[in-house]
Amino acid sequence: MGETPLPELYxxxxxxxVPSGRRIVRSGKLEIGVLRRxxxxxxxxxxxxHMGGPACEGMVIAKVEDIIAPDKTYQGxxxxxxxxHFVCPWHGxxxxxxxGECVPDRKLKLRKFDVLRKGESVYVVI
Amino acid sequence: MSSSSLTLPxxxxxxxxxxxxxxxxLLAHAADQARERNYQDLFIVDVDSHHYESDCLPExxxxxxxxxxxxxxxAMNLRGGAGALLFPAPLASQDMGGRVGRYILRHTEKFDxxxxxxxxxxxxxxxxxxxxxxxxxxxxxxxxxxxPNLETxxxxxxxxxxxxxxxxxxxxxxxxxxxxxxxxxxxACYKMVQQFGDKKGVSGFLVTATHNAAVHDNRLMRVYAxxxxxxxxxxxxxxxxxxxxxxxxxxxxxxxxxLGFVFYNLVxxxxxxxxxxxxxxxxxxxxxxxxxxxxxxxxMQRLDNEYMMRSNEAPQLKRMPSDYMRSMYYSTxxxxxxxxxxxxxxxxxxxxxETQLMYSSDYPHWDFDLPSTIYDxxxxxxxxxxxxxxxxxxxxxxxxxxxxxxxxxxxx
Numbered sequence: 001m002g003e004t005p006l007p008e009l010y011x012x013x014x015x016x017x018v019p020s021g022r023r024i025v026r027s028g029k030l031e032i033g034v035l036r037r038x039x040x041x042x043x044x045x046x047x048x049x050h051m052g053g054p055a056c057e058g059m060v061i062a063k064v065e066d067i068i069a070p071d072k073t074y075q076g077x078x079x080x081x082x083x084x085h086f087v088c089p090w091h092g093x094x095x096x097x098x099x100g101e102c103v104p105d106r107k108l109k110l111r112k113f114d115v116l117r118k119g120e121s122v123y124v125v126i
Numbered sequence: 127m128s129s130s131s132l133t134l135p136x137x138x139x140x141x142x143x144x145x146x147x148x149x150x151x152l153l154a155h156a157a158d159q160a161r162e163r164n165y166q167d168l169f170i171v172d173v174d175s176h177h178y179e180s181d182c183l184p185e186x187x188x189x190x191x192x193x194x195x196x197x198x199x200x201a202m203n204l205r206g207g208a209g210a211l212l213f214p215a216p217l218a219s220q221d222m223g224g225r226v227g228r229y230i231l232r233h234t235e236k237f238d239x240x241x242x243x244x245x246x247x248x249x250x251x252x253x254x255x256x257x258x259x260x261x262x263x264x265x266x267x268x269x270x271x272x273x274p275n276l277e278t279x280x281x282x283x284x285x286x287x288x289x290x291x292x293x294x295x296x297x298x299x300x301x302x303x304x305x306x307x308x309x310x311x312x313x314a315c316y317k318m319v320q321q322f323g324d325k326k327g328v329s330g331f332l333v334t335a336t337h338n339a340a341v342h343d344n345r346l347m348r349v350y351a352x353x354x355x356x357x358x359x360x361x362x363x364x365x366x367x368x369x370x371x372x373x374x375x376x377x378x379x380x381x382x383x384x385l386g387f388v389f390y391n392l393v394x395x396x397x398x399x400x401x402x403x404x405x406x407x408x409x410x411x412x413x414x415x416x417x418x419x420x421x422x423x424x425x426m427q428r429l430d431n432e433y434m435m436r437s438n439e440a441p442q443l444k445r446m447p448s449d450y451m452r453s454m455y456y457s458t459x460x461x462x463x464x465x466x467x468x469x470x471x472x473x474x475x476x477x478x479x480e481t482q483l484m485y486s487s488d489y490p491h492w493d494f495d496l497p498s499t500i501y502d503x504x505x506x507x508x509x510x511x512x513x514x515x516x517x518x519x520x521x522x523x524x525x526x527x528x529x530x531x532x533x534x535x536x537x538x
Contacts, residue, residue: 020138051496052155059225062137079137087225089152091492094225105465 008116008123011043015120020060025124032113032124033057035086037097043113043124044100053090055110060086060097132234134224142224147231149247150535153254159498160534165256168512169530170497171519172252172260174363174415174457174486177244178232179264179286183208185293189285195278212282213266214273217368218379226492245298251489252300255496258516258531261329261523262294262301265491268365271337276310283308287322295327300531302523304330304361309337312345319352329523330359330411335390336367342401350407359411359455359522364391387460388421395425395451402442404450411522413455416488420462420469423476426451452478455522457486458514459495471505480510484519 009032011025017036024046025032033046033056048055062079069075084097094103100110114125133141150157160166179186183203190196202208221229237243252260267286273279287305295301305322307315315331322328331353333341353360366386367373373389376382391414398404398412414422429447433440443450456477463470477483488494500506500514519525 018143020140020142047155051498052159054152054155058227059134059136059142060138061223061225081137087222089225089227091494092222092225 006125009126011115011122011124013120014117014122017041017122022056024054024057027126030126032126033086034115034122034124035060035097037084041115041117041122042097042100043115044095045111045113047110048088048090048093049102049108049110050088050091050093053088053093055088055093055095056086058087058089060084063103132231134227134230136224144227144231146236147228147234149228149235149250150254152228153251154535154538156496157254157256157535158537159496160254160256160532161537163498163501165497165532166530166534168256168497169516169520169528170255170257170259170485170532171516171523171525172255172257172487172489173413173484173519173523174263174459175248175257175260175489176263176265176491177248178266179289180209180213180266181233182244182289186285186289189288190281191284192277192281195281209266212270212273212278214269214367214369216266216269218366218382220379220492222492228490229492232490241297242293245294245301248301249298253533254535255487255489256532256534257487257497259300259302259519259523259525259528260487262290262303263332263363264306267306268334268363269336269367270306271309271334271339271365272367272369276308280308280311280314283314283318287318291322291325291328295325299327302327302329304328304332304359307331307333307349307360309333309339309341309346312343312349315346315349316352319349319356319358323352323356323358328358330361330413332361332363332415333394334365335362335394336365336370336386337390341394341397342403347406350403350410354407354410357409357411357524359413361413361415362391362394363415364388364417388417391417392421392425396429399429399443399447399450400440402440404453405442405444411455413457413484413522415457415486416459418460418462419456419458419473419477419483422451422456423473426476448476452476452482455482455484455518457484458500459486459488460493461495461499463499467503467505470503474506480507480513481518483514484522485515 009027011034012023022035031046032043034043046054046056062081063083065078065080067075085094087094100112102108116123133143135141187199199208202211237246283306364387366382373382426448433447485500
């Protein structure tokens, strides 16, 4: 018996996304946020683990780090650009763009969806 | 958000382009929750919500009685600075550097002509959340009580209250308020209650807690007596003050905010109970707002323990301090519900939440709570949920038989 192909939900054309853009797509009650970062696309359930806010619709911003010197003294703050977060605009809950994990408690995470590119068209697998 | 109108700074050079802001769209998921949980069958009262009176300063300044102060404030406002005269600087990024975008984006929202935009904005979020009646309070004025210029403080209090009563409460029956009391000026407080106590939409009076005035000052007794006589509740609203000496070592907003909103209510509650004000004003309804809930069992235990050893210092008390605390009212937000529901359940038991706790959102502030924070709690009875979400407030604020009023948006 052959495998049933997973349903794919059309998101849009690559050109529809500005380089750091996003789209929200729906299938019934399921709402998915698709975020583009450079050439990569990420798709997550658009419902914040905190209070149900639109988790994928807020700011994308790098992780903030305290700079601690070898002698344990505090030397200021910086952005760690290798770890990008997307932020729920309701209350500021931050999620790791690569994994969907909630940054202050990584046991909590958003459901992640695979993103397919077929030519210039973008789909999520639901 | 397709047509970009604003670019928020981020860690990237290009920032984040955003389009026109709309409250109903932002809160679409809240409306989903309202429909899924059948809030159309629940009467919901929000006892603590806000707007930004700083957006309306040109209107409010017209209500200043003092012509000298009015002239100075209007001149400062021409360069966008009257707030600097009135409100102590917050020294904080409430919106977390734009991460909570509505702080900045609210300025791009569009409204219909006619009803005041502050009313329209408030009713929009009330409908999305499923709220029928909201107690509406200001925002920068939460820190007005730490303005050392007491004359300015009192003048702003009168001007804002007149503006609120005449421009907002008179026209929108779903909005109520508890009016600002300049507690440092007991004569002005008394005059405020007499002048505004029977105005439409005035459901009580509010003390913003970031001050060092003694709530047991003899000069305030006639104010409390007047409130008690009129059946009007008195609320203490938590706040933070970056200039508070106790927080002088704190370098991060999260630290000052976490402690500040609790700190002042701890101080005022302690003075209120130990000085026997519950005995002196047994019918006065007192509400403690925006401090969350975890401070209450903490203080109950502290005061009971010390009272058993030092009852001679609180001779007016006829019951344990915690019994008095259990007779007062509390608002829910910001409810501590992240990772210990057992502690929350015990807290609710200790404060008789079923009869003493009232839902509050604090919307549009960054740490707002939705009704689902109460509705979804597994340890509350259906009766308790109905009370907390609206029925207790119906009684406390004499709302009578008001029906469901919210117009919850249909699914998009």
